[in-house]
Amino acid sequence: MFRDVFLLLARESGTTVKVGRTFGHPEEEILEIHSCAMAFEDIPKKDWYSILGAGPSDSLTELKRKYQRLILLYHPDKQSTDVPAGEAEARMQRFIEIDRAWKILGNEERKKEYDLQRREYELEQGWPVDTQVSFEDMTWNHNDHCYSFTCRCGGKYRVSKNEVEDVSLVSCDTCSLLIEII
Numbered sequence: 001m002f003r004d005v006f007l008l009l010a011r012e013s014g015t016t017v018k019v020g021r022t023f024g025h026p027e028e029e030i031l032e033i034h035s036c037a038m039a040f041e042d043i044p045k046k047d048w049y050s051i052l053g054a055g056p057s058d059s060l061t062e063l064k065r066k067y068q069r070l071i072l073l074y075h076p077d078k079q080s081t082d083v084p085a086g087e088a089e090a091r092m093q094r095f096i097e098i099d100r101a102w103k104i105l106g107n108e109e110r111k112k113e114y115d116l117q118r119r120e121y122e123l124e125q126g127w128p129v130d131t132q133v134s135f136e137d138m139t140w141n142h143n144d145h146c147y148s149f150t151c152r153c154g155g156k157y158r159v160s161k162n163e164v165e166d167v168s169l170v171s172c173d174t175c176s177l178l179i180e181i182i
C-alpha cells in the first residue's frame, strides 16, 4: 500500500519513479526519484531548508547529514504496515519533499538560484532590512571562506566567497532581520 500511495503522489507531483530491487540490501536506496521537470516557480513558497530541518547557514556537509537522516526515516520501505492511510500519505508527501529539497540544496547551481529567489521573496514579504552594509564593514573569515557581520540579535549574516557578486540581501541566521549589501 505504501508503494501505491507513493506512486500516486509521485504522479500528482509530476515526478517519475523508478522502482528498483526490493531485496538484498535494505539500506540501499530502493526508489530513485527523477524529478526532471522541477517546478521552480513554487520554490520561494517552500522553505527547503526547514524541510530538511536546516538553515541557510548550514554547510553542504551538514545539509547532507540532515537529508540522509530524514530520507531514511521517511523512506517507504522503512514504514510499518499498520500506520493509518492518512498518516502514510503524509509521510510519503514528506519523503517526496525531502527528496526535492535535497535536489535543490545539494546542487550548487540550484542552491545558488534558490538562495537568491529566497532573498528576493523575503524582501517582497516586507521582511525588515536592518541596515546597509558594505563588504568593507564585514569580517573576512579565512576558515569558512565567507564574510560575516554580527546582527544586533547576536546572530550572524554570512556571505560566502562565491556569493559575493550576486548577493544583495542577506538574512540573519538567527532572527528574521536582513541586511542589504551595498
Ligand SMILES: [Zn+2]
Pocket: 151, 152, 153, 154, 155, 156, 172, 173, 174, 175, 176, 177
Ligand atoms: Zn539577527
